[in-house]
Amino acid sequence: MTTATFATPTTIGELSDAIGVALDISGPRGESASETRDAAFEREALPWLDDVYRFALSLTRDESDADDVVQETYLRAYRSWHTFIPGTECRRWLFTICRNVFLRSRERQRPTVDLEDGEQDAVAAGSVYAAAREKGYDALYSRLDLAPALREALDDLAEPFRSAVILVDVEDMTYETAAQVMGVPIGTVRSRLFRGRRLLQEKLLTVAEDMGFVPATAGGER
Amino acid sequence: MSAPSRTHLEDLGLSSTCVEVLRHLWDYLDDEMTPGGAVRLRAHIATCSTCRAYEGYQSCFLEALSRLRAEFHAPATLRERLAEKLKGQGCGCWEKVRKEQP
Numbered sequence: 001m002t003t004a005t006f007a008t009p010t011t012i013g014e015l016s017d018a019i020g021v022a023l024d025i026s027g028p029r030g031e032s033a034s035e036t037r038d039a040a041f042e043r044e045a046l047p048w049l050d051d052v053y054r055f056a057l058s059l060t061r062d063e064s065d066a067d068d069v070v071q072e073t074y075l076r077a078y079r080s081w082h083t084f085i086p087g088t089e090c091r092r093w094l095f096t097i098c099r100n101v102f103l104r105s106r107e108r109q110r111p112t113v114d115l116e117d118g119e120q121d122a123v124a125a126g127s128v129y130a131a132a133r134e135k136g137y138d139a140l141y142s143r144l145d146l147a148p149a150l151r152e153a154l155d156d157l158a159e160p161f162r163s164a165v166i167l168v169d170v171e172d173m174t175y176e177t178a179a180q181v182m183g184v185p186i187g188t189v190r191s192r193l194f195r196g197r198r199l200l201q202e203k204l205l206t207v208a209e210d211m212g213f214v215p216a217t218a219g220g221e222r
Numbered sequence: 223m224s225a226p227s228r229t230h231l232e233d234l235g236l237s238s239t240c241v242e243v244l245r246h247l248w249d250y251l252d253d254e255m256t257p258g259g260a261v262r263l264r265a266h267i268a269t270c271s272t273c274r275a276y277e278g279y280q281s282c283f284l285e286a287l288s289r290l291r292a293e294f295h296a297p298a299t300l301r302e303r304l305a306e307k308l309k310g311q312g313c314g315c316w317e318k319v320r321k322e323q324p
Contacts, residue, residue, distance in 0.1 A: 038314035046318055049304075053296035069298045074304055078313055119245050126236075129279055138275070141282035147293070150286055169287040170254065175254050194248055203284065205229040 041081055044090040047157070051171060052094050058166040059102045061155050069105060073098040087140040095167070118191035121198045128201045146197050146204070149211065153203040162195030168193050239266055245281055285302045 052073055057066040077084070078095050085092055132138050140146065154162060160182065167178040168189070179189045236244070243263060249255045250263045269275045301320050309316040 023265070041313065042315035042318050047295045047314065047318070049301070050294065053300065054291070054294040057294060063297070067297070067303065069305060070300060071304050074319075075307055077309065078308060078311055081248070109266060122246070122248050123241070123244045123246075126276070129276055132279070139281055140281070141279070141286045146286060147289065151290060153295070154287075154290070165287065170291050172288065172291075190249075190254075192324065197248065197283070200287075 001205070002077060008023075037081055040086070041078055042084065044084070044086075045077055045094060048091045048094050049074070051091060051222060052098050055095055055166060055171065056098055056102065058154070058162060058170075059099065059159075061205055065105075069098060069101050072101045076101065090176065092150065092173070092177050092181055095171075097182075099163070099181060099183075118194035121191070121194035125194075125198045125201060128205060132149040132205050135205070135209070137205060137213070140208055140213070141151075143213070149204060149207045150200075152202050153207065155180075156203065161192050161199060164189055164192035169197070236272065240270060240273050242275065243267065243270075243283060251277070251280060251284060 006057070019156065049070070053066060053070050056069040056073070060066045061070055073094060077094055080097075120158065129138070130142060154165065157165065163182060164178060167173045167181055168175065175186045175189050175193070179186045180192075182189060186193075246255060246259065246263060250260055253260075255263065267277050277279075282319045286314060305319040308319060
């Protein structure tokens, strides 16, 4: 048994380090601390590799850059594994690292946008719907062949709206989780999300017309 | 941003209650409304064909976005690179990185 020297931990990392020493982290089969750590990393972090890649790709819009961001994210996650709090959402933790790696790689400050009213965007989306219905495109989103256009429109969407849409609509995060990943208040996520959705819908309506999609319900119902 | 076009909204023939649906539908679909608010919205949508159609339209939009999730996987080259890097860091599970998750 390792003789522990107890000091008052001042950070979460020190706290988990202290706990690790005090417990002489050995698994039931006599695993070493690093084996236990690796097992936890494998169990908690590796399953999210595809998700982190998808998020990185949405941020970088470039496959090679996304590879670099994902690699750095996982290396940092492994090196900082002692700061991950067991029982919390590892995917959120990885996404936060991923976003930070991306922002640092681009030497960007966190983008700031006016906190405009998301509600206004939600109402404005009604106008887009009215236009879609008038042109017979109210069933546009049911089309399976829309996916490439949707991906392209999402790629064209400016930050920080793209991140909000990716996190909530593609990655199925709650507003609260997305807010933690983006490091902003929930209200900011909401306004960015609603703006992003409205802009996407406007773009897709234009794309549908440009691509000559045949309206499903010419004139729409009245 | 520009203000919503009143002309288009009026074209929808909306009542003030329907405008409330416009305001809060995304919160409702995202399950981010208060339970009471969600019950009120659900009750209105059930009786209003215009709002029901709008809910269907927005639901389809959100479903189309969520379908994108299945389209992207970390490429094998990235898995290989990352596995080697983690091996260099002494990570015992580096070989598992190579395997695509189910």
